[in-house]
Amino acid sequence: MYYSGKRRGEDGIAAVIDFLLSNARLVLGVSGAAVLGIATLAVKRLIERAGRPPDEKPDKMTDSWEELSLVSASPKLLHKSIEGVVMKRIDTATQKAELSQAIPLPSPEPQCCDADPPQRRKHMDLCVMTFVDRLQQYYRTRVCLSAEEVSVAQQRALDIATEIKAFLHYKHPDMPLGDMTLAGSLIDNLQVVKADHACLIVPLQLESSLWTPIAGEDTFLGHPKFCMVRRENLEYFPRGRSYWDRHLLAGYLSSRLVSEQLGKTVMESMNWPLLTGTLECEVRPVLGSPELKLEIKGLSQSSYESGERFYITVLPTVRLGEMTLMAQREITGSFDYVWYQSLYTSETARLAELDKADSGVRRKCLKTLKAVCCNCTSLRKLNASHLRNVILHMSENEADWTESVFADRFLQAITELIGYLETGILPSYFKPNLNLFQGLNEDDIDEMGYMLYSAITEPEILLI
Incomplete structure (x- = not known):
């Protein structure tokens, strides 16, 4: 009592x-x-x-x-x-x-209602907004990027990518490379809050008869996220038959050696001051980073004055069969033989395919969740990969993704995330044996779980 x-x-x-x-x-x-x-x-x-x-x-x-x-x-x-x-x-x-x-x-x-000051009327209007209204307003004002901002960022990234491509062909004309392309959330209309990064894919052309991908589960690491690329038929086709034989370590293609060669060529040899003058924006390599990353300041005059930065990450990539492997040293760490298997293209393509089939709001829901996690300090450990896979898992059980249930699906995704955090396991949609929460410690999980749990009864706290 x-x-x-x-x-x-x-x-x-x-x-x-x-x-x-x-x-x-x-x-x-x-x-x-x-x-x-x-x-x-x-x-x-x-x-x-x-x-x-x-x-x-x-x-x-x-x-x-x-x-x-x-x-x-x-x-x-x-x-x-x-x-x-x-x-x-x-x-x-x-x-x-x-x-x-x-x-x-x-x-x-x-007082007469007509005598209310504008500020009071505005406050009263905000008070009567439903959560659905607040979520839609958040999406329009805090999530979406303007078409002009995206266009300027994409054009700058394309200009710099063109210069890098031309320089690589000039410096290493014998290096077998595929068509370099820009990729990432900026290109796929999935970037939120601000246009600040893109990826430049540098595909290495490997002979399928000489190179075989080894799945991460079959490597000495036993990790489904990591793969290795083995050189085959050395007794019939000795070293030197393939251009990439110079990057061999113990019979495997070394992601470290490939990254080092591209780093010396792109990061150290290109005339960045000259390129800065040509493109009318400041371009320079990011020193001390395990990634091959460029920093651009001044996509436009206003962004130059505000000191905003735009980043381009150069990603050496191997495509063998259905596997897309990338040399991402910040993920693979000190393992010289290891390549990171990226599922980004498969996941985003699947989301786009599902939305196109039923005019759904999966990508809209994903972008809103990304913005929420970006703007909330407690949730920043939840990255785009986590959120993409949560939406994909939900799509297996939920058939209605129309605009009218946008808020319902957003709140459902919060509830689903709490369940995954409680168990500490979020299986990858395309590789169920891969736990995407691996690497998060208990404190990270508790902090994110508490914030999301609080949002069940008061979801507006996520839209602040």
Whole structure:
């Protein structure tokens, strides 16, 4: 029971909590309602303790989260900080109530509705906005890039890519390379918040009869994300038969040696000051980075004055069969033989195919989630790969992706993410044995899980 001398306002809070519990099953389903029930039960107990006079407060909090953890549906990611947040809000509400009792407020004089100042009317309009309206407004104002911004960024990236391509052919005319192309979210209309990066794919042409990809599960690392490229038929076609034999290490094509050659050619040999004058923007290599990355300042006059940066990452790429392998040293680390298997093209193509078939909003939902994670410090460890795969998994079970359910699918993706974080496993859509959460530590998972769990009952906090 609550203490009989409860402060004014506690009945209202309790009524709100009971209302949430009674309607949770309709909104969140049975499992979601169970999780919400645990959290709200704890809140009610905390309010009860806060309402007791000092002489009746127990020396020890017996109604703790350790008690609630006995319930199977209790999420471990709430253990750390939800109690402190709730107590802080209770203290704030108490202080406001005391101030309102100490200082009598004058009765407002009746005013005609037409006499309201514009600021007040604007505030009233915002107050009546539904979550669907807020989400659509967030997408229009915080997610989407202007056509002009995208066009300028793409043109600059294309100009620089053309210069790199010409220089590589001039410097190494015998190097067998395919057509270099720009790639990434900027090209696929999936970039959000601001246009600030692109990739330049440098495809290496390997003879299919001399080179064989080895799946990551079959390598000494046993990791499905990493692959190796083995040189075949050395007894019949000795070293030197292929241009890329000069990058062999113990019979395997070395991603490190390939990156080093391109780095010396592109990063160290090109005349960047001359290119800066030609393109009318400052272009320079990023030194000390494991990636082959260029920094561009001044895509336009306004961006130059504001100091904004645009980055182009040069990615040596091998395509053998259905596998796309990239030399990404920031991922593969110190393993000289290892290549990173990229599933980006397959994932984005699948999303586009599904949306085209039913005029769906999967890509719109993905872009909104990306912007939310980019703008929220607690969620920045959730990258585009995580979010793409969550949407793809949802598409297996959800058939309705029309515009009318955009907000529903957004909230469902939040709930799905919480479930994956709770187990610590997010399987790749195209490689189920690959856990995309591998590499995240427990603190990262707890912080992201707590933020998303808080958003279940108050999703507007993600749109701040």
